[in-house]
Amino acid sequence: MAHDKILLVTGGSRGIGAAVVERAAxxxxxxxxxxxxxxxxxxxxxxRVAACGGEAMIHAADVADEAAVVAMFAAIDQRFGPLTHLVNNAAVLETQMRVADMDAARLQRVLACNVIGSFLCCREAIRRMSIRHGGAGGVIVNVSSAAARLGSAGEYVDYAASKGAIDTLTTGLAKEVGPEGIRVNAVRPAFIETAMHASGGEPGRVARIAPQLPMGRGGQPAEVAATIVWLLSEAASYVCGAHVDMAGGL
Structure with missing residues (x-):
């Protein structure tokens, strides 16, 4: 691994992404x-990163836009050097709806960001990290969701399906680039106290579901971030192709 640890967190301005940034800094x-x-x-x-003595740049990019992703990685190259760590966290969630009522435009928005965006960021990261491409290795953590297992019936099966794709991406990519010095893993959080639930039309969703969870409460972004940053670290040096469930026991 390169001495400099250079990390991209997509969707890093809020929720789990912001918590990862602050912990990693x-x-x-x-x-x-x-x-x-x-x-x-x-x-x-x-x-907040600067306040704790860290260094961060910000970059606006829609991860579903290939040209924007390429430009973002080029900007990181110029500022810090080649990426060594990636957290694919950016995702969108549409209003709760049954599949019978979904249109193609909604499906395209969800899949473009959640699936295509993750693939594009993985591609650019691999081109910098892989020993096959002259890199020194690296780590990718994909933020999936327990929705991939649970299905989110009656709420957002499209989001759940997009996270199912992330699970498969994680499994396949771990096998593909593991021999090239890149570890790929995923976390599968759910029922985390973030603003994303408001995007689905129910800001209080976690409070509604919490009594049904074995742990009896929702999770905090910092709890998910701690696991992600552990997966990024050398402490997880033999973890590759794993899916870590973080859904309060469900």
Whole structure:
């Protein structure tokens, strides 16, 4: 592994992504905080990194846009050097809806960001990390969801299906690039206290579901971030192709 730890966190301006940025900064990563629209939120996370002595850049890019992804990686190359660590966290969630009512435009939005975006970021990361491409190795952590196992019936089967694709990407890519010095793993959180639930039309979803969970409560972004940063670290040096469930026991 390269001495410099250079990390990209997609969707790093809020929720789990922001928590990963703040935790990784303490561990000495130089970080690119990717965001799509909310520059002020990204700048606020960047300021928190600076306050703890870390270094971060912010970069606006829609991960579903191939040219934007290529430009973002080029910007990281110029500022920090080739990427060594990637957290594929950016994702969108549409309003709760049954499959019978979904249109193609909704499906295209969800799959473009959640699936194509993750593939594109993995591709650019591999071109920099892989020993086959002259790199020194690296680590990719994909943020999936327990929805991939549970299905999210009556709410967002499309989102769940997109995360099922992330699970398969993780399994296949771990086998493909493991021999090239890249570890690929996934976390599968669910029922985490973030603003994403408001995007689905139910800000209080976690509170509603919490009594049904074996642990009796929702999770916090910092709890997921701790696991992600562990997977990024040398402490997880023999973990590859794993899917870590973080859904309160469900």
């Amino acid at each position: 303490i561990d000495g990563y130089r970080i690119c905080i990717n965001y799509q629209r909310n520059r002020a939120a990204a700048e606020a996370v960047q300021a």
